[in-house]
Amino acid sequence: MNVSARLAALVLALASASALADPAVLLSPALGRPGAVTLQGRVLAETPHGSTALTRNLRSLAARNWKGAKVEVSFQGVSATVTSGDDGNFQVTLQPSTGRTFPLGRHSAQASVKGATAMAQVEILADSTPFLVISDFDDTLAISEVTQPDKLVTNALLRDEDTQKVVPGMSGFYGCLGPSPKAEPGFALVSGSPVQFMPRVGAFLARHQFPTGFGLFLRDLGPGSLSDYKQPLIRDLLRRFPQQVVLVGDSGEKDPEVYAQIREEFPGRVRAIYIRDAGNSANATRFSDMVLFKDASTAALHAVQAGLARSACVTAAFPQAAPRTEQGTP
Template sequence: MILRLLTFPFRYTFGKVKKVVGKLGKIKIEPLYAFGNEDCIYVKGRVVEAYKQSKPSEKKNSLQNIVAALRRYAGSSVPDAKVLVTYFGQKKELYSDEEGIISCEFHAVSQQTESVHRVSFSLLEEDGLVAEKKNNFLKVSQFPKNYPIGVISDIDDTVLISHATDIGKKLWLSVSKNAFTRRPFPGVSGFYKALTEDGKHPIFYVSSSDWNLFDLIKDFLAFRHIPTGPILLQDLHLSLKNIWKSGGGSHQHKLEKIKMLLEMYPGMRFFLIGDSGQHDPELYADVIKSYPERIKSVYIRKVSDDNEEGRAMLVEELKEIDKSPEMVFVKNSQEAITHAKQHEFISS
């Protein structure tokens, strides 16, 4: 373990070298998402060197969680791995990029043909690569272009208490807690269930966190009974040397992904949910300026009482846009629920 920690700055660089010389251990494919409309299905996965990882538990102490976090970030992405992705007889052979990412799209099959649609991922073992598991499957989330209602939500400090504006607190939470011991904001589960009508309407999570945290976020949402949906994270390779950058940097990718969802579902009107700590108000304002009629309402959790004047100016600026939705700053989920009930977005 100590040797792994001492060599962490070099292990990503050597990922491709290890493949060439046959020194990689077993490989695993992490299915990340598979979603789309009646025309296209978008698929993404990640190829990494398999590492032993125990399941999260409320009984795990801080030291056990720290070890698990170190293993998560110390693992090597595997470039140039050949992967077969299959969807309803359509097959694509892909090579993972420098971050181990594979992505593609398929022509969609009508959901009426089968109750559950799945995408399968399998490693085409070559050059000494050995898969930890022969096949990995992922259920497809498919909604018509003109489906009426959808939700787009941030994660850090919107759903998950993260202290994203405080690097020290954020880092400690990231490594000392697991999916079962991280805490959601009170009332989030009830609010999201109401907006989605208990999962009937789609919800998409768009975050600046990196893909190393995908399993934690997925398990956290399920454990806390928060409606699940495609999780769109940032393609940013992080390791032990820069773990503190997770969730930081440019948030332009969030804007791009939100606009991609708006284009994918042109008839869908969205609720946007975020927080005031990491530029969500400004990002969502940009979305409103381009798609004012496509947004039903915006809910922003106030991380602090700073910059009240700036928030008021932003709200007034949006009022000048024809058919602009309201941007509502709330202290907690109950305030958001009250507003949503008053405007009949959710039932009483």
């Protein structure tokens, strides 16, 4: 029996095991505007526990969803009660009272059910925010080896936020985006990673010093999300936020095709597309008018030339790749 089959059998075994008593709420970090913020998450009938990365990951994936839970969601003094759906998911849009706006910057939201409460970060973006970065996760920021099934299973289930490897240089690239330290972009992570891995993904970003303030939009695993799951999420972001966007992904699966589709659907809204070479890159037509890069410094230097990143920051983050300007040097 190969690694994938053995781990699949473990998932089934844990799914049929008796449930733990305490429920759990997963509340996604979010992006909002002064006039509205949309909060979403999932309610689990039991809190996943485990002494190893394998048991924690498996129990996260196998945890039962809580259908019909009454969820109280609150942000900046505004609250609403919603009912979780068949998959345990909930979503609500909160608006400030008449004559008020949500303050710019980073604040906390809360979601509670009987027996469990979760907090999440919400970044309220000004309409003057220079642009929005919409990023993939697997093989763009974290090494997941999606195109190699056994390695993918190992990275997904045998590793966690502390042991999964980061793509070198990507946190430095993201940290330099924006025309100035006081005019940074917003960040949204739209990924095929399962929504049950939300705590793990957030902890990974923090551990590797990616910019704070990411909104997380992860995949709800199921037959209906095997393909075309990113486009609706990205479309919704482009409709809710007025900024132009920078799209960042990898070549391993369908990011180039998805991003090309979004660029065609929203003319003038996509400032640049950056694709990390993670394999399946022989066909150059996939990357028309995109920046295909192996090293993050290549993307960062291009971003400087395109007015998307700060030159001094990129020089400090990638000194080995900075252009040499001394007299007599090429």
